[in-house]
Amino acid sequence: MKLSKEDRYIRRRLRQARKQAREFYYCRKYPINPKKIVFTTIEGTTGFSCNPKYIALELLRRRQDLDLVWLVDDMSKGFPPGIRKVKNTLKNRAYELSTAAVWVDNSRKQLECRKRPGQFYIQTWHASIAIKPIGLQRGASFSRMARLVTEHDSRMIDLLVTNSKWVEDHAALGMLYGGKMLRTGSARVDVLINDREKLRKSFRKKYGLEEDTKLVMYAPTFRSGSQGTARNPKLQNHMPDFDTLIKALEKKFCGSWKVVLRLHPQLTARKITTGETNNNNYLIIDASKEDDMCEVLGAADVLVTDYSAMAFDAAYINMPVFLYVYDLNDYTKERGSLMWDLQTLPFPYGENMDDLVRRIELFDNDKYSETVAELFNELEVKEDGNASRDIVNVIENRMGI
Template identity: 35%
Template sequence: MSKLKNIIKRNKGISKIAEMIIDGSKWAYDNTINRICWIMYSIHPINENKIVICNYYGRGFSDNAKYIAMECIKRKLDYDIVWLVSNMEKNEEFPGSIRLVKYGSFKAIKELATARIWIDNSRKNYYTRKRKKQLYIQTWHGGIALKKIEKDAENALNKSYVKFAKKDSENADVFISNSKFNTNMYENAFWYDGEVLECGVPRNDLLFNNVKETTDKVKDFFNIDINKKIVMYAPTFRKDNNLDVYKFDYEKCIQEFNERFSEEYVMLIRLHPNVFHKSTELNFNSENVLNASFYPDMQELLVATDILITDYSSSMFDFMLTKKPCFIYASDIKNYSDDRGFYFELKKLPFVISKSTEEMIRNIESFDKERYLDQVDKFLKEQGCVDDGNASSRVVDWIENNM
């Protein structure tokens, strides 16, 4: 007991939280215990071949780290890859060579404290303290962005988040970028002045490679006829979790796509992970409208999608790499813009904008593919986009050179 008291006394952060424990704060108690565990496990030697990955605070096998891990496995590198997951039961998508550890557990703290490399796409918990021989790759979870984020939207963020974000950026050794825009965003809005690897976004590699195999996989999962086309509606979330802004006449739009492009379409609806649990409240009474909110990998859905409808989601910038049509449906532009602000004026993007079902129908009817492709190429060039299907390889090269 005396040793524990000495540890608390020596660490100012723990001392402050220890005071909160006296006042009965469970959050403070839990995090103090985690911080003490971190200090204890930091005595253990670092495993020079261990990489610990966290994806969206414990979600499954997806986003940038998935494709970095797969590249390591493809090269048969002798790395102990550990993935921190909240749901240990949903592990069928993980390769057998990846070790799964419960996110937030004491074992997860031990794995992080003794790893050579961390990979994350979100901010780490406050109690993590990077050791001298450890490296931290921050992939983030987007490239080119529409919504202002981090320091550029600081007034809309929780103060405690800003504190942790600054600490996370201070810990990072390298950020992964897919464009000049992305690099400038890190340097100006992420409280970060370290190395940026402008190599492309690993998750976007899939948009260039194995397209048919991935498309077949998605259609098989949803039992979609191989000859049918897919239009996906994938909006971002609202801070009040309101679903009304997502509701328009899906069936009518599907019919219009059928006529305009002389194909037969089905629609997948993919809500943002922050509100996907509410997706069943939408109208899925038609055999042509399917709920894709629970599908594990958004990038696989983008590969299989022939037409994307979104609002303010950065998925539009990933999808434009495929050169396939993208439409914006946004009925609350002013309210949303006033809350966060945009990096680009919507009207200057390559995508036509609709605020109602009727306007969407008119925009589908008048879609000009040649004009759209010209605008997409111009936009990608202006933003200095470097995605080419080889980002994962470049990141693993960095890992091998620095391991």
């Protein structure tokens, strides 16, 4: 019987994974360092960022006797003293992971990765409450290969940290995970809750902006198939009309506004750009290469996104969020049905610029705040600014240090 193209691809990936796994088994001859913790974000493609960043910072604040390792593809990425960055090659990855007491990750481990008995794997994920589906929630668009990788990773996880009953209820289908979970909140949200004013001032100083400049952050989500496929999207055609957006925000909220653009890190890692240039009427600040999305989000006054869970991160600090869903029908056909009927969310949305502008004009901040609070109460959300502390408590207890 002739194998399909997908079957041949899966067999090739599995053979490759078994071959590469030999590095992990070889490294088992080295002892586990009881004070080593290895961090990874988005399979090494991003730098010091997301939930693992704030867990690492809390560990550094408490103690200096740990070997904190960060696996990263781009060795030019900056890390604070106390973090040992390591090039994310197969040999390095196998050695560092095989000799660590704890792993902290916000995405899936590679298929060749093997965990030793006694090691502890904390999965923080890179989103909390989701708009777009993941895992089996994607239906037919969830490939067999993606399922194999997901199942492999989930079998190794010892603890999934969450921020709500909603996430816990959806873990089985979304994460293909049925193990232990702990509701701590999202470590990356701590800085938004505790240090937002500091983030605002720092960002404006870095980019030479007046302190009273208002910022709208535009952050489109990831599109076009799986993360391993080649991409060449004509992103310029998909950008909002920023001139129209700025005028609508200035009319509604007053002040002088600038655009902060944040492409998805998977696009940035592939050096895919927008094709946008600055316009005489407004300034585009391309913050796509900033490692930490939260430092950018915390500096903004309004978020415009589409299907990104970042909408909820912004809502945790009561930031106005608008969804620009110009490709709603095409997106759901490719990705699968969204996790929400958008009409039930507190985020006003528009399928074209006229619609988006109208939503901005009609925005009622008091009603928005009330609706957000009601939703988070219903979903049993915990975001109190102490997630990093609570997660590090778990790590220290596990390591016995």
